[in-house]
Amino acid sequence: MADLSVKMAGMDFRSCIFNAAGPKDVTLKELETIGASRSAAITMKSCTKEPRQGNEEPRYYALDMGSINSMGLPNLGYKEYVKFPSLLKSFGKPVIASVSGLCLEDNIQILEAFNDSEVSAIELNLSCPNIKGKPQIGYDFAQMDEVLKEALRISKKPMGVKLPPYFDFIHFEEASGILKRRKPAFVSCINSIGNALVIDAEKEAPVIKPKGGFGGLGGAYIKYTALANVRKFYEMIEMPIIGVGGISSGKDAFEFILAGASAVQIGTAFMEEGPMIFGRVHDELASFMARKGYTRLDDFRGRLKQA
């Protein structure tokens, strides 16, 4: 039987497949469902200083091959997520907090609170596309450098960073320069592709309401952009990369690991299929590896061949 376990950022994962921050991970009940599933970790919804209702509905829409969302960071506020890791201990898997403070001071306060929690790691979200009036920090390299510097100074937990998709090699170089200098524990890429617009032709209106219909595109539509981001960062930086964007099968997971990912997260497909997806993708990846004669992820991680 293939061994899909991973050691990364000081944590042991029984497999390389777990949930992405975002879908069905706001409440303790939802997090317990992830805990009871075959997800190898429990990633919690991005949190802010104060609880938030999020944007107006409809704010999520499932498409043939993915989703569009403008949730607007609905969450219980960081004080709840600081308590949850100890309540989720019995599942025996890493619990990852996603931190998305609305300003640097908020992020510092939240990270300080998590220092005294049982959380296994932090994923600092620098890439939410849906907050009105707030640009994505991952697209402002000066700000990204400053936020990472301060956040890494404050956090005593292994801290990684969730990045937006990049589309230009110059931007990969800029982002890589910052990552090499600041040295987060891992990089998760990509967040949804920001500010897409899906139109219902019958209604002659967008399918979601906030921001005039503009929202983050996720799912299979973004898989190739996600793969490119994983590959580029794998070539440019030496740190674990978590691939996310359009993974819904074992073959998808295999492609991300071949591109260089240490692990993969599932977002839209978990939202649509529910918690059984983690075991299904795990078993499909194990079968795919067996057919190829691979017994461990290290047998093929990053070993993309030439066309």
Ligand code: RRO
């Ligand atoms: O809550 C959201 O609107 C949201 C967040 Br924080 C994010 O990071 N990515 C996304 O697609 N939606």
